[in-house]
Amino acid sequence: MKVVSSNQMRAIENAAFKEGTSSEILMQNAGHAIALAIGARITDGSQLVALIGPGNNGLDGLIACSELRKTDSYIMTIILLTNTVSEREDFLEELDLINSDVKIYDSLDCDSKFQEIEVILSKADVVLDAIFGIGLSRNIEDPLKAYINRIIDSLSENVLKVAVDIPTGVNTDTGEVDQTVFGADLTFALACPKLAHFTQPAAYFCGKVEVLDIGILIKEMKEINVNLITESSVGPKIPMRPLGSNKGSFGKIMIVGGSKEFVGAPALAGKAALRTGAGLVTSAIPTAISSSFTSLFPESTLIQLPEISENNSAWNSARYIHKNLAEYSVMLIGCGLGVSNQTTNIVENLLIPDIDVPKLIIDADALNILSRMYKWWDKVDDNAILTPHPGEMSRLTSLSINEIQSNRINVAQEFSCKWNKIVVLKGANTVIASPDGEVWVSKFANPALASAGTGDVLAGIIAGLLAQNVSMIDAALLGVYIHGLTGETFGKSSGLLASDLLESIPFIMDRLRINKGFKN
Incomplete structure (x- = not known):
């Protein structure tokens, strides 16, 4: 529409x-x-x-x-x-x-x-x-x-x-x-x-x-070239769940994130990906938080990243991830990562080298790290979805938050074309922009979603859809719609936790499948 x-x-x-x-x-x-x-x-x-x-x-x-x-x-x-x-x-x-x-x-x-x-x-x-x-x-x-x-x-x-x-x-x-x-x-x-x-x-x-x-x-x-995301436009993109499938049928996701300050962020993203239907999530996290992380998210397999020191460079940590990356269809990077010199070096070694990477979602602190790099958009693979909130978009564009918020559609469109990446500009009435100039807006503007961690849940939903072979732009659109509709189930009540959204995701997915005509 x-x-x-x-x-x-x-x-x-x-x-x-x-x-x-x-x-x-x-x-x-x-x-x-x-x-x-x-x-x-x-x-x-x-x-x-x-x-x-x-x-x-x-x-x-x-x-x-x-x-x-x-x-x-x-x-x-x-x-x-x-x-x-x-x-x-x-x-x-x-x-x-x-x-x-x-x-x-x-x-x-x-x-x-x-x-x-x-x-x-x-x-x-x-x-x-x-x-x-x-x-x-x-x-x-x-x-x-x-x-x-x-x-x-x-x-x-x-x-x-x-x-x-x-x-x-x-x-x-x-x-x-x-x-x-x-x-x-x-x-x-x-x-x-x-x-x-x-x-x-x-x-x-x-x-x-x-x-x-x-x-x-x-x-x-x-x-x-501005469109409204509707159930009739994104519902048909919902992935099927054929009988006889196994976890390998629904894709593998690598999540790179987490820090001592933000242990829960990659767990929220990973759980959202699994709730959306992904088959497997592997979390590449610092060794120092592995115990507490496992208690939060026991369903995830782990790659434990050793602390960077004189004997262990950022490149060595990146190699831990590169070594198995070919097995994964999606990499989500940034949730709870932090912006230390160590994590900056890891992001540079993961995203900048000319190596094959799976479909990318770049979120949170990974965006903040990119914003410090000269012409990062020429170095990062184009097969990527960026999911900034207005503050992160401000750092990426050098525009003020007021300039962005007063012109969200045009800003998202301009920089999606400039960067040649899909941009999901989060906030009330989330805006999704494609490098071809097309823009979509979400009808949802629910204050219940204005709480810590809901952005991690959105990134995880999009990752889960990508893992199930939904196209890049359709995963962004469908992910934003599912996320917004999930928030609507809680009304406009205050006190909503990001983790509260997780259990509703499968029911929203099932509703979309039923409306699409699927029974499973």
């Missing part, structure tokens, strides 16, 4: 017009779809207030009101936040279709009758924001700013706030929000999701996003 900018959405609409679909039909379709979606969520007798703006977003809202009035089941109030209604014949036609018992206020009434409006707003069950939509690209100014603020302040805590396409006060393309912003619980995206739906801080004010079909056939357009 494509995620579009405001200009791209207009281009899609213009293409539909050229093929014979009129703007009137699209707006009627949009209004009907909105009405159906609202009607499915409210009961007879519910009180609905519609906030109608001056443009096509407002007309979509009016058409929805007209459709909802046909059932005569709801108490409806319309507030026209525009003084140009008399200039638009299509607005007047829709208002004529709405029954006379509907209370209609115009912008002038926001001054003279606001006490009356305030009582209605305080009792509303649903408020529909159809003020601006994707057309807003400037700050909201008075008197409209004052009216909207008064309306927002008058709403009860229990009201369902619904936005048409984009909440008022949100910039569709940048994800920036105005000081005056309608915080929606639910946003109906017309035809396509928009960039702001998955860009912070706007995504927070969009609430849950539901895409409504308005009768536009979304053809592949070359310039649209």
